[in-house]
Amino acid sequence: MLDKETLQNLRQNYMQAPFDEKDADSNPFKQFENWFQHALACHILEPNAINLATVDESGHPNLRTVLLKGVDSGFVFYTNYNSSKGKELIQHPYAAINLLWLDIARQIRVRGKVEQVSAAESDEYFHSRPYESQLGAIASAQSQTLKNRAELEEIFEKLNKENPSEIKRPDHWGGFRLIPFHFEFWQGRSNRLHDRICYDLKDGIWVKSRLFP
Numbered sequence: 052m053l054d055k056e057t058l059q060n061l062r063q064n065y066m067q068a069p070f071d072e073k074d075a076d077s078n079p080f081k082q083f084e085n086w087f088q089h090a091l092a093c094h095i096l097e098p099n100a101i102n103l104a105t106v107d108e109s110g111h112p113n114l115r116t117v118l119l120k121g122v123d124s125g126f127v128f129y130t131n132y133n134s135s136k137g138k139e140l141i142q143h144p145y146a147a148i149n150l151l152w153l154d155i156a157r158q159i160r161v162r163g164k165v166e167q168v169s170a171a172e173s174d175e176y177f178h179s180r181p182y183e184s185q186l187g188a189i190a191s192a193q194s195q196t197l198k199n200r201a202e203l204e205e206i207f208e209k210l211n212k213e214n215p216s217e218i219k220r221p222d223h224w225g226g227f228r229l230i231p232f233h234f235e236f237w238q239g240r241s242n243r244l245h246d247r248i249c250y251d252l253k254d255g256i257w258v259k260s261r262l263f264p
Contacts, residue, residue: 067156070238070246072259079234079250079257083122086157086236095152101128102149105139113139119150120176125230126161127168129176132223134193140165146229156239163231173225178217185218186210235262 076082090098099119106112113135121127126148130137140146144165151158177185190207197203231252238246245264250257 067239069240070236070248072248072261075236075248075259077257077259079231079236080122082236082250083159083234086159090152090155090157093152093155095154098150098152100150101126102151103128103136104147104149105136106143107135107139108142119148120226121228123228125163125166125228127172127226127228129173129224129226131188131191131193132167132225137193137223137227140227141167148229158235158237158239160233160235160237161229161231162233163229165227165229168226168228170225174220176226177220177224182216182218185220186214188224189214189218189221240264 076085087098097118100116101119102114103117104112104114115136117128117130117136119126119128132138132141145163146165147160147162149158149160177188180188186207190203190210233252234250236246236248240246243264247262247264249260249262251260252258
């Protein structure tokens with residue numbers, strides 16, 4: 052087990068450029084795009100990996116990593132609607148996501164209401180995936196108990212033999228869109244005096260503010 056001293060002595064002093072309110076775009080979606088393009092330019096590994104937080108029927112939180120696959124009026128990701136996160140999002144349609152780019156000491160947090168994307172959008176994305184990934188989506192009864200790895204591989208191989216190269220998207224697989232009412236852009240700074248610039252949607256207008264780190 053890790054001892055307390057080892058964990059307490061883990062620290063990094065972030066020596067990054069400042070992020071000031073006057074430099075932040077008035078539109079948080081534009082600010083997100085600016086930071087995301089910078090992350091791409093810095094060759095961040097999986098820059099679209101987002102931590103997704105939901106709550107179950109008992110109000111207990113759940114957290115996992117998914118991949119961001121679209122940004123329009125909200126943030127779009129795809130999953131099995133029968134999975135734990137799918138059921139939780141349908142039952143409690145609010146969520147939070149977090150993108151963390153440690154290499155550039157930046158983090159973006161977003162909270163909002165969640166809705167399912169249209170069947171046409173889900174179809175378009177599903178058929179843009181590699182054939183094997185389409186098969187994988189069908190083979191996996193996501194979040195249900197699996198006997199062993201061999202069982203999953205047998206299901207996959209059986210589907211591979213039975214299905215043509217064009218596969219119909221299963222009804223239980225598709226996208227969600229998180230429509231934000233809150234953004235936070237975090238820039239790591241020295242001495243833990245980090246920059247935290249927030250946007251809150253008030254009467255249809257995005258209002259910026261700064262938080263203590």
